[in-house]
Amino acid sequence: MANSKYEYVKSFELEDEVMLPNLILVRIDGRDFSRFSQVHEFEKPNDEAALNLMNSCSFAVLEEYPDIIFAYGYSDEYSFVFKKTSRFYQRRASKILSLVASFFASAYVTKWKEFFPQRKLEYSPSFTSKVVSCASPEVLQAYLAWRQQDCHANNQYETCFWMLVKSGKTISEAQEVLKDTQKQQKNELLFQKFGINYKTLPELFRQGSCLFKKKIIDLPIEIWFSMKATKISLLNNMIGAHVEETVKHDENGNPVKRLRRKAVLVHSENIAGRSFWNEHPSLYNDIGHFTKDIGRVEPDFVRSFRFESKLLPLTWVVVRIDGSHFHRFSDVHEFEKPNDEQALKLMNSCAVAVLEEFEDIHFAYGVSDEYSFVLKRESELYKSHSSKIISAIASLFTSTYVIRWGDFFPHKELKYPPSFDGRAVCYPTYKILLDYLAWRQVDCHINNQYNTCFWMLVKSGKTKTQSQDYLKGTQTREKNELLSSQFGIEYNTLPLIFRMGSSVFRSKEAVAVKNGVVVSGKKPKPKPKREGEVVVDHCNIIERGFWEEHPHILSYS
Numbered sequence: 442m443a444n445s446k447y448e449y450v451k452s453f454e455l456e457d458e459v460m461l462p463n464l465i466l467v468r469i470d471g472r473d474f475s476r477f478s479q480v481h482e483f484e485k486p487n488d489e490a491a492l493n494l495m496n497s498c499s500f501a502v503l504e505e506y507p508d509i510i511f512a513y514g515y516s517d518e519y520s521f522v523f524k525k526t527s528r529f530y531q532r533r534a535s536k537i538l539s540l541v542a543s544f545f546a547s548a549y550v551t552k553w554k555e556f557f558p559q560r561k562l563e564y565s566p567s568f569t570s571k572v573v574s575c576a577s578p579e580v581l582q583a584y585l586a587w588r589q590q591d592c593h594a595n596n597q598y599e600t601c602f603w604m605l606v607k608s609g610k611t612i613s614e615a616q617e618v619l620k621d622t623q624k625q626q627k628n629e630l631l632f633q634k635f636g637i638n639y640k641t642l643p644e645l646f647r648q649g650s651c652l653f654k655k656k657i658i659d660l661p662i663e664i665w666f667s668m669k670a671t672k673i674s675l676l677n678n679m680i681g682a683h684v685e686e687t688v689k690h691d692e693n694g695n696p697v698k699r700l701r702r703k704a705v706l707v708h709s710e711n712i713a714g715r716s717f718w719n720e721h722p723s724l725y726n727d728i729g730h731f732t733k734d735i736g737r738v739e740p741d742f743v744r745s746f747r748f749e750s751k752l753l754p755l756t757w758v759v760v761r762i763d764g765s766h767f768h769r770f771s772d773v774h775e776f777e778k779p780n781d782e783q784a785l786k787l788m789n790s791c792a793v794a795v796l797e798e799f800e801d802i803h804f805a806y807g808v809s810d811e812y813s814f815v816l817k818r819e820s821e822l823y824k825s826h827s828s829k830i831i832s833a834i835a836s837l838f839t840s841t842y843v844i845r846w847g848d849f850f851p852h853k854e855l856k857y858p859p860s861f862d863g864r865a866v867c868y869p870t871y872k873i874l875l876d877y878l879a880w881r882q883v884d885c886h887i888n889n890q891y892n893t894c895f896w897m898l899v900k901s902g903k904t905k906t907q908s909q910d911y912l913k914g915t916q917t918r919e920k921n922e923l924l925s926s927q928f929g930i931e932y933n934t935l936p937l938i939f940r941m942g943s944s945v946f947r948s949k950e951a952v953a954v955k956n957g958v959v960v961s962g963k964k965p966k967p968k969p970k971r972e973g974e975v976v977v978d979h980c981n982i983i984e985r986g987f988w989e990e991h992p993h994i995l996s997y998s
């Protein structure tokens with residue numbers, strides 16, 4: 442990270458580590474999926490293809506992140522459990538929850554056509570997520586029992602409700618019929634009125650879906666402990682308990698492969714039951730075991746373990762997202778070095794979509810594979826719950842990135858789902874907020890100037906190591922001279938999008954815009970956008986002049 446006088450703003454970042462030995466559980470929920478299911482005409486009460494799509498995305502999550510051992514989901518939610526020894530992202534809650542939501546959203550868009558080949562994805566889906574810090578396996582057991590009980594209760598109600606609606610009753614009439622009814626009464630209604638035996642409905646609907654990584658030799662715990670570990674390991678390896686997967690690429694682009702355990706999908710009547718859990722030693726070893734069965738769980742007990750922080754009121758909240766492993770992503774997708782203009786414009790397009798979706802976001806600044814979103818000072822978005830704000834922004838940005846990929850790279854295949862991690866920071870004063878934004882733009886300039894020199898040297902024939910040594914200790918003036926004398930490049934004439942980054946905001950007045958970008962100067966002006974529309978500009982946000990010209994962007998309402 443480049444050094445500047447503005448770096449003091451990093452001191453406002455707070456640690457949100459989930460301390461050992463707590464188990465980390467991340468739960469994601471579809472954001473406004475009632476509307477999403479209506480727009481995309483999902484079958485009621487259950488759309489099997491939509492549920493299978495959710496399961497497929499969860500498989501992708503378990504394959505992507507080896508530390509996630511177990512997952513349970515139904516409807517538009519999924520819960521992911523990390524192994525008890527996980528050090529993933531240094532156990533930072535905001536990073537973990539945003540990354541899981543982001544990757545899930547990315548996989549959802551990527552896999553949509555596989556499950557809905559004849560149906561267009563009308564808009565970008567998004568998810569909110571939260572972390573539950575399970576102090577013991579018993580807390581995890583209570584959580585899983587709660588979610589599966591919720592699955593059953595919701596599915597039974599929805600099945601009755603939609604059968605009544607399909608039989609001719611209005612929504613209000615169906616709700617009135619079901620008011621205060623108990624489990625047995627709903628079962629009788631389904632059987633007597635519609636000839637449906639609830640217990641014979643697909644397990645996928647009634648029980649939800651459980652995914653976990655298991656060893657092929659999954660013996661009962663008593664037998665497991667009686668065997669020597671080396672013998673079990675040998676047996677598992679002999680019959681292929683692991684699959685070989687590419688986990689990364691080396692600096693020469695060659696795949697690095699490792700053996701990973703397979704994930705399986707099961708439907709069980711009681712995933713929190715002692716018998717189910719302890720039948721699978723892989724779960725016992727990685728997460729813990731359940732010593733007894735439990736009955737009905739009070740939701741408030743489980744909710745008390747949420748790892749949640751509310752953002753300070755009347756502060757400037759910045760949500761910053763960063764591409765996860767985007768060095769590899771840019772290499773695999775052959776982005777132009779040092780800057781790929783189409784890739785930057787795709788990022789800008791996603792940022793515009795985020796501002797159009799969330800009115801509380803008044804300004805965004807982006808460079809390379811990062812974007813910072815500034816919420817208005819009086820924002821009460823999601824009641825200031827940081828986890829929901831971060832995950833909603835990160836997942837919407839990511840799904841939009843996948844959907845719009847073809848608009849910017851029509852002849853380039855998206856080879857795997859991208860993802861972004863996020864964090865939220867509260868800045869107490871307007872001055873400190875502007876210093877944060879100045880820090881990001883200074884960083885943009887320093888990194889871009891270095892990268893421009895570096896890649897020109899590499900393209901001229903030097904190795905990467907030689908180029909790094911050549912630039913070591915050089916200052917701004919020396920880099921400019923290098924570009925000018927050796928490559929005929931005047932740094933200050935390079936495109937503003939490379940040197941200044943991109944600022945995204947709502948126009949207070951009608952402004953001239955070409956392809957979503959503000960046009961300045963005395964050139965013939967394109968048709969102006971309407972007041973209040975989101976625009977992209979490449980300007981100097983370090984100088985106070987920009988903010989004086991646009992006082993509405995970060996004004997107090």
